[in-house]
Every structure is written in structure tokens, then in C-alpha cells.
Amino acid sequence: xxxxxxxxxxxxxxxxxxxxxxxxxxxxxxxxxxxxxxxxxxxxxxxxxxxxxxxxxxxxxxxxxxxxxxxxxxxxxxxxxxxxxxxxxxxxxxxxxxxxxxxxxxxxxxxxxxxxxxxxxxxxxxxxxxxxxxxxxxxxxxxxxxxxxxxxxxxxxxxxxxxxxxxxxxxxxxxxxxxxxxxxxxxxxxxxxxxxxxxxxxxxxxxxxxxxxxxxxxxxxxxxxxxxxxxxxxxxxxxxxxxxx
Numbered sequence: 001x002x003x004x005x006x007x008x009x010x011x012x013x014x015x016x017x018x019x020x021x022x023x024x025x026x027x028x029x030x031x032x033x034x035x036x037x038x039x040x041x042x043x044x045x046x047x048x049x050x051x052x053x054x055x056x057x058x059x060x061x062x063x064x065x066x067x068x069x070x071x072x073x074x075x076x077x078x079x080x081x082x083x084x085x086x087x088x089x090x091x092x093x094x095x096x097x098x099x100x101x102x103x104x105x106x107x108x109x110x111x112x113x114x115x116x117x118x119x120x121x122x123x124x125x126x127x128x129x130x131x132x133x134x135x136x137x138x139x140x141x142x143x144x145x146x147x148x149x150x151x152x153x154x155x156x157x158x159x160x161x162x163x164x165x166x167x168x169x170x171x172x173x174x175x176x177x178x179x180x181x182x183x184x185x186x187x188x189x190x191x192x193x194x195x196x197x198x199x200x201x202x203x204x205x206x207x208x209x210x211x212x213x214x215x216x217x218x219x220x221x222x223x224x225x226x227x228x229x230x231x232x233x234x235x236x237x238x239x240x241x242x243x244x245x
Contacts, residue, residue: 032148
């Protein structure tokens with residue numbers, strides 16, 4: 001199991017928090033696009049916590065698959081905490097604990113713990129996160145249509161990608177819900193064409209705190225007590241990948 005793939009999760013620090021409303025006002029194309037571009041710029045500056053701070057994010061993701069796959073839709077709730085040199089991520093299927101030395105990937109369903117040597121790029125670079133933001137900017141800058149409808153405190157932004165972008169990503173449309181009061185994106189809904197395994201995917205950002213009082217335990221502390229696995233992980237098989245990297 002490659003450690004780097006796990007950290008695609010850093011992309012989620014893109015946005016945040018929920019609300020609802022009504023009453024419509026259409027916003028001009030450029031104003032609409034610039035609202036999101038400026039938000040992306042702000043989020044890029046917040047990509048890595050300062051020393052002593054913890055970022056906390058909780059989001060819900062609903063995925064609908066293409067009919068051909070005959071797979072039921074799925075919903076997961078994910079929590080992520082990051083500090084300058086540690087991270088914790090968990091959902092219904094997996095837990096990840098990482099610092100500058102070790103990364104543990106815990107799969108409760110099969111009772112396995114993958115022990116990986118940490119990759120310095122996880123904490124020293126924003127490569128995965130920056131790549132995500134660059135793709136989002138590319139979508140906005142090449143879009144053939146961007147419509148903005150204001151509903152009191154919320155703006156619904158619908159983005160239709162260019163033919164080239166759509167061919168490359170299989171994206172048909174992106175719908176962004178933006179809270180004008182908190183100046184945050186609260187949900188993103190992506191619809192894909194028939195060539196994609198996923199038909200639709202919606203992410204709702206339920207919480208984002210750039211100065212959380214939550215504490216992140218080191219990976220060793222989170223899993224072990226006196227060199228033995230904690231009771232919650234009793235019977236789990238440890239697969240040590242550190243020598244293979």
C-alpha cells in the first residue's frame with residue numbers, strides 16, 4: 001500500500017460548513033468566477049498549519065456509481081486533523097495516523113495495520129494539495145459557462161467545463177454551494193459522463209477549524225501501549241512495509 005496515495009485526502013482542506021436559504025439574484029460571470037478563484041487563493045495560503053496549531057475538517061461524501069457497475073450508492077463521513085508534523089484521518093473503512101517518521105494505515109474490516117516509513121513530502125510540500133487547486137483553477141478558467149444564483153446568504157455556482165477538460169476528466173458539471181456570510185464553500189457536487197465509473201459525487205463540508213482545540217496523538221501513541229497494540233486493535237496483523245520503500 002503506497003503511503004502517498006493516502007494523502008490525496010489533503011485535498012479536502014479546500015472548503016467548508018453548512019446552511020440553507022431562498023430568493024434569487026443572478027451574479028455576472030466574472031464576479032462569480034472570481035469569487036471562487038479568490039477563495040482558492042485564500043485556501044492555498046492556509047495549506048499547512050503553523051507550529052502549535054491543529055486544523056480539523058469533517059466532511060460527508062455521497063457517491064453514486066454508473067448503472068453498469070450495479071453497485072449501490074455509498075456515503076462516508078471523514079474526519080481529518082493535521083498539525084505541522086502529524087496527521088490523523090478516519091472514516092468508516094480506514095484510519096491513518098502519521099508523523100515525520102511513521103505512517104500507519106489501519107483497515108478494521110480485515111484487521112490489518114500497514115506500517116509505512118513516512119515520506120517527508122507529506123509535511124514539507126503541498127504538492128498534492130497544490131495540484132488539486134491547480135486543477136480547480138483550470139476548470140474555472142477554461143469553463144464555457146459559469147452561472148451564479150444568489151439565494152439570500154448562499155450562492156449556487158454551476159460550472160460547465162470546456163470540451164477538452166471534460167474529455168480529460170469525464171466531468172460534465174460542477175455545482176458549488178457558497179456561504180456568503182462565512183465566505184466558505186459548503187458543498188461541491190460533481191456530475192460525470194457515461195464513461196466514468198462514478199455518476200455523481202457530492203461532498204458536504206460539515207466542519208472546518210483552523211485553530212482547533214483538538215489534540216493529535218503521535219502514531220505510536222495512538223496504536224501502542226508499552227510496545228503492545230492497544231485493546232481496540234488486539235488481534236490485528238501488522239504488515240511492515242518500511243524496509244520495502
